[in-house]
Amino acid sequence: MEAIAGTGARSIHKAPEEELTALESLQFTDEIHLLMAAPPDSSSSFTALLELSAPQAVELLHLPESANLISNDSYKPTQMDDFKGSLHFPTDIALIERAARLSVFAGESNNKHSNSEKNSAETASDNSSADPEKAVKSEPAETEYSQPSGSDPTVHKKSVKRKEREKKAKGSAKKSKTAANESSDDAEQLPYVHVRARRGQATDSHSLAERARREKINARMKLLQELVPGCSKISGTALVLEEIINHVQSLQRQVEFLSMRLAAVNPRIDFNFDSIFTPEYMQATSLVDSNFPSMVMPVMWPEAQVGGNRQQCQQQWHLDILHQPGWEREEVCHNYITPENSLLSYDSSTNSATLHSSQSKMEL
């Protein structure tokens, strides 16, 4: 590893483009393998979302590309266009990021050239914000890069040094960095906040994966917000989660109460649908709203056909229960076809299709 590190240092200072690419690939495949072997931090979680603070998170969800692009204006703009990546190639992306870092250190002219070289092959959207920031931060780290002693210690040292460097870097008067610090609350600086917060773990492939994860989580949280009534107005992961939890709890409690009610209604747990289908009942508005009778009809009749396939005990109760009320139900059904047709208008097409088929069977 020392030889490789030495060549890496050489590459930093010399920075011929071809050497860069070749040496970097040599240099970083080992580290990359180490990184890939590290366990994914699956529990970094919603708290990651929170670093955004809600409106920023929503904005990030809506405008990931533009946010990333805007945030990096202070850095090399040319890199942005090149960095449009697929996260399916983490090794390549890691290479790109290292390249960016090294190239930043090496100089402006080399940047564009090496970047364009590497980024013509892949494009990294999510990298864009991460790379320049990491590039700036790891500049000091790269100076000590020539001294590591082993592959594992290199990685650890690197991360440790990055932390130290960031301490010093915060005190440094680099405009872009202070701008990034101060503007961490802006919506556009979101990616910085993420990467900076994760700097302890922040290896490139990981941060990418994390960002992808966060966007996934954001998208799904949006779906949940739409599903749960009253959640779409709320901003903030914690509050939305609270609403969701309340909703789930209330639904579960309702199930409990309803099962208690049903248990109290009947001395034995059997529900005769024919007795339930009285004309007065059909006119009850609550039922018109729910598709209950239309649901029940197709439910009960297919059972009679399916009964032959089932086990013995089920066949028995099919015979006992279905046939007796079943015949009655047929008579009842013919009377109720007209009121049911009015109900059918509320049904979805699938429902009505099954109903029609079952009704035709009935008439036969």
Place this chain on the structure above:
Amino acid sequence: MRSPSSLKQEFLKKWMMGLHIYGSLKKKMSLLERKKAIKLSADIAMASARNGTTCWSRALVANASKDEQDKILVQHILGTESERLMKKVSVLPLMSNKRIRSKKVLRRSYGSIRRAKKSNIAASPPNKVLAISIAKRLVRKRTLLLKSLVPGGEFMDEIALIEETLDYILSLRAQVDVMRSLANASELNNKN
């Protein structure tokens, strides 16, 4: 996507099946027993409507199968699918061990990160940091709570948890609607 009305139909069918089986097994039941029977049949019916595609349904079936008495009912309701589902269900405890181990490793790393962060965030205003850390704590707590609510939630990661919650809420809603209309109908019937 699965339509809500077909979900309700399937749920109702399987629920009635379960109830009839229960009724044939036990002739006289007390109120609480009936309530338990109703709820159990409803839960199993709901879970089987998903046919083992979702994690929560499998976890629900697994929990129900722990009790020997209920296991018979479960097998009856599920019918031929029960064997396939039981196999899926047995995978869950294995997965949980791996996740718990990796979570412990991650928590240790988080502790060190937090320490580093605290020492580094001298520059930024302390109020924001405080707010962020408080919010993080809240979110973490609520995530844990949600995991405890959704059956089988402890074994899932964040993304899967949200998807499972979505599906679970949909199924719960269908269940509640069907049960409520049945209860209303029966009570109306009894009044007449």
